[in-house]
Amino acid sequence: MSDIILATSGLTREFGGFVAVNDVALRVERGTIHALIGPNGAGKTTCFNLLTKFLPPTRGRIEFKGRDITRLSPAEVARLGLVRSFQISAVFPHLSAIENVRLALQRSRGASFDFWRSETVLSVYDERARSLLDDVGLSDYVDTQAGLLSYGRKRALEIATTLALEPEMMLLDEPTAGMAHEDVDRVVNLIRRIREGRTILMVEHNLSVVEGLCDTITVLTRGRILAEGDYATVSKNPEVISAYLGSADA
Amino acid sequence: MTGFSRVQMIGVALMVALIVLAPSVLYPVFLMKVLCFALFACAFNLLIGYVGLLSFGHAAFFGMGSYVSAWTIKHWGITAEVAILLGGATGAALGLVLGWLAIRRQGLYFAMITLALAQMVYFFCLQAPFTGGEDGIQQVPRGKLFGIVPLESDMTIYWLVAFVFLAGFLLIHRIVHSPFGQVLKAIRENEPRATSLGYRTNDYKLIAFVLSSMLAGIAGGTKALVFGIATLTDVHYSMSGEVVLMTLLGGLGTIFGPVMGALVVTAMENYLAQFGAWVTVTQGVIFMVCVLAFRRGIIGEIGAKLKVTL
Numbered sequence: 362m363s364d365i366i367l368a369t370s371g372l373t374r375e376f377g378g379f380v381a382v383n384d385v386a387l388r389v390e391r392g393t394i395h396a397l398i399g400p401n402g403a404g405k406t407t408c409f410n411l412l413t414k415f416l417p418p419t420r421g422r423i424e425f426k427g428r429d430i431t432r433l434s435p436a437e438v439a440r441l442g443l444v445r446s447f448q449i450s451a452v453f454p455h456l457s458a459i460e461n462v463r464l465a466l467q468r469s470r471g472a473s474f475d476f477w478r479s480e481t482v483l484s485v486y487d488e489r490a491r492s493l494l495d496d497v498g499l500s501d502y503v504d505t506q507a508g509l510l511s512y513g514r515k516r517a518l519e520i521a522t523t524l525a526l527e528p529e530m531m532l533l534d535e536p537t538a539g540m541a542h543e544d545v546d547r548v549v550n551l552i553r554r555i556r557e558g559r560t561i562l563m564v565e566h567n568l569s570v571v572e573g574l575c576d577t578i579t580v581l582t583r584g585r586i587l588a589e590g591d592y593a594t595v596s597k598n599p600e601v602i603s604a605y606l607g608s609a610d611a
Numbered sequence: 612m613t614g615f616s617r618v619q620m621i622g623v624a625l626m627v628a629l630i631v632l633a634p635s636v637l638y639p640v641f642l643m644k645v646l647c648f649a650l651f652a653c654a655f656n657l658l659i660g661y662v663g664l665l666s667f668g669h670a671a672f673f674g675m676g677s678y679v680s681a682w683t684i685k686h687w688g689i690t691a692e693v694a695i696l697l698g699g700a701t702g703a704a705l706g707l708v709l710g711w712l713a714i715r716r717q718g719l720y721f722a723m724i725t726l727a728l729a730q731m732v733y734f735f736c737l738q739a740p741f742t743g744g745e746d747g748i749q750q751v752p753r754g755k756l757f758g759i760v761p762l763e764s765d766m767t768i769y770w771l772v773a774f775v776f777l778a779g780f781l782l783i784h785r786i787v788h789s790p791f792g793q794v795l796k797a798i799r800e801n802e803p804r805a806t807s808l809g810y811r812t813n814d815y816k817l818i819a820f821v822l823s824s825m826l827a828g829i830a831g832g833t834k835a836l837v838f839g840i841a842t843l844t845d846v847h848y849s850m851s852g853e854v855v856l857m858t859l860l861g862g863l864g865t866i867f868g869p870v871m872g873a874l875v876v877t878a879m880e881n882y883l884a885q886f887g888a889w890v891t892v893t894q895g896v897i898f899m900v901c902v903l904a905f906r907r908g909i910i911g912e913i914g915a916k917l918k919v920t921l
Contacts, residue, residue: 413807439809451807453800464797467790468809474818476791479614483790526808 366391366530366560367412367443372421374407381407383584384421389530389577394552394561396571399581400604405564406448408581409534412562413445414438425530440468444528448535448564450515454508458499458518461507462490465525490525497521497551513544517551524555531555533563537570549574572596580604614788618919622867630773639765640837645877646776647834652857652869653783654826659855660864661787662819663799665722667851668709668729669827672702674846675732676828681748681841682741691754691762695775695832702828703821705732710820714813717802726848733846747842751835768837775833779826784866786822795819856894860901862908865921871910 367389374382382404389395397405410416412423414435423431425443433441453461466486467473494500497517502510507518516536523531536552537545549570552561565571571578571592578595580587588598595601615623633642651673658664676698684694709732713724736742743749753762762768786792797805798812805812835841844850853876861872876894883890905912914921 415803415806434811435806436809436811439807444809445807447804447807451801451804453797453804455800456796460793464793464805465808467793470790472811472814473790473794474814476786476789476818476822478789478791479785480788480790480793481614483793522808 364391365389366426367562368424369412370422372408372411372423373419374404374411374416375419381584382411382418385581385584385586387579387586389560389562391560392558393576394556394563394574396575396578397562397564397581398566398568398571398578399587402583403581404584405581406534407584409445409532409564413443413532415445439526442527442529443532444523444526444530445532446519446523446534446536448538450512450519452507452510452515452518452522454506456507457504458494458507458510459487459490459503461518462493462522462525463487465522466490468526493521493525494518496524496554498547511544513540513547516540516544516548520548520551520555528559530560530562533561533565535564535566537565537567545570614784616920618917619866619921622921626867626870627777630777634766634769639769641877641881643765643769643772643837644834644881645874646772647830647837648854648857648877649870649873650776650779650833651827651830652854652861652873653780653866654823654830655854656858656863656865656869657783657786657823657826658819659858660868661792661799662795662816664714664816664820665718665855666713666725666820666823667722667848667855668713668725668727668732669824669854670846670848670850671709671729671732672706672824672827673831673834673850673854674736674841674843675705676702676831677835677841677845678736678742678748678831679828680832681751681835684754684836685748685751689754690758691756691768691771691836694754694836695829698832698835699825699829702831703825705828706821706824707817710817710824714816714820726851729846729851730848733843733848736843736846742841742843745843747840748835749840751839751841753836753839762836772833772837775829779829780866780870783826786819787866791815791818856898858908860897860908862911862914862921865908865910865914867921868908868910872908875909 365388369385369387372382372385399405411418414433425441430438463483463486466489467483491503494503497520499514499517537548578592579589580595580601582604587604588595588601655669658666679701680694680698683689683697709728713721716724737744753768755761756771794810794815798815802812831845857872857876858869860875862868880890883893907915910921
């Protein structure tokens with residue numbers, strides 16, 4: 362059997378009487394790009410929140426690298442190497458691009474409780490931060506306030522920040538949402554480049570992105586897994602076509 | 612080297628020069644009051660300006676610091692610097708308990724919990740025998756610095772107060788510009804993101820809260836020695852409101868803003884005192900004008916005009 366990095370069993374989350382995620386058994390293979398797709402309200406983002414422990418599951422179990430992480434805190438999960446991005450681009454708007462990335466690199470020195478030390482000790486990370494910014498095409502924006510960057514560049518900065526943690530697995534929540542065409546291409550290329558040695562699980566609405574990028578696709582509707590497989594298999598599944606694509610020619 | 616930009620260096624130099632020169636023009640006791648409140652406001656600003664936490668209960672730390680300094684120097688006859696440090700320790704210890712409870716909630720709920728806890732501290736102070744209730748602790752001696760230098764003269768204690776203020780001011784600046792401070796700013800900007808990078812944000816918030824309440828306690832203790840009195844006014848919720856006003860008026864999240872705010876508010880209270888209740892009305896109007904017209908506060912607006920961080 363193949364190498365599974367992230368596995369859930371019976372993962373369920375209820376909000377009051379509403380079941381947002383219902384008995385989901387997800388298995389993500391190491392080294393692949395795995396997409397989670399589904400119509401609005403299918404529970405994709407809730408699923409992400411459960412996997413990264415931003416929400417506690419009502420029932421079920423989550424295993425990362427064979428370890429039960431169901432009871433861990435979000436910060437602990439991040440430290441194990443399972444790092445997420447957010448649907449709304451998550452940067453630190455009043456800090457410069459390099460400071461954003463440095464905050465992730467700073468993690469490697471452990472907890473930064475040293476309030477008596479000058480921040481100049483962080484300059485050891487500058488070189489690495491610059492090269493990460495360079496990687497995502499932001500070398501001209503090193504000292505720009507993150508909040509002033511364009512939407513696509515904010516996303517790129519967010520990815521650079523996430524990459525700085527050297528995560529084994531990245532969870533990208535709609536990395537191309539709301540982007541112009543050229544930005545979409547840039548992010549797709551970026552994801553292709555960074556997949557080396559990593560596993561990526563992403564929520565994505567843009568089907569052409571999913572088609573070209575992802576190895577495995579899981580279709581979620583009303584909190585349940587409807588179908589799973591590569592793009593060719595999933596896109597031919599009649600249930601998926603009726604539930605998600607709406608009509609056969611989509 | 613110091614983490615100050617060039618403009619900020621000029622600002623610090625100017626501030627130090629004013630502190631040195633002002634007592635030859637203005638009444639030293641008034642200046643000491645300004646400096647104590649300035650330190651208090653800077654401590655408060657550390658939380659709201661750099662962590663994004665609005666504490667509505669900072670009077671508890673200021674007031675308890677003031678009571679403990681006053682009581683210990685009066686009844687134990689300890690030296691002045693120990694009394695002030697005990698005030699700071701009191702603030703820190705109280706901050707640890709109140710902060711530990713309050714940081715579990717966010718935003719407005721955090722503010723309301725700090726307010727409620729501070730009210731409990733107020734009623735404790737009203738009832739506890741050692742505070743003297745309505746009378747407060749009166750005739751507090753100023754004691755001797757290191758047991759050697761008598762502080763009875765206003766000018767001698769002025770230098771002590773100036774030193775305490777500057778030390779606190781520089782400590783806050785260091786905290787803000789430390790690796791720890793970077794994480795604080797990340798929490799202020801986007802707490803979920805900071806968590807997703809692996810930071811246990813509550814730990815950072817609690818440490819910042821304790822540092823802030825410690826400095827508030829030091830400010831309170833210093834004020835008690837200067838005026839020789841510790842009263843309920845210092846633990847009252849209106850004191851918490853006043854420090855919010857000072858910080859907003861001066862400029863939230865700026866390093867000089869709280870100092871400027873403390874100066875303006877204290878000056879108003881002092882020089883408009885003859886108009887009685889009109890002081891509060893004036894403060895209210897100024898507060899509204901500030902919120903409506905210049906939200907960044909005095910220093911914040913100047914900084915924005917000059918395009919520099921002050």
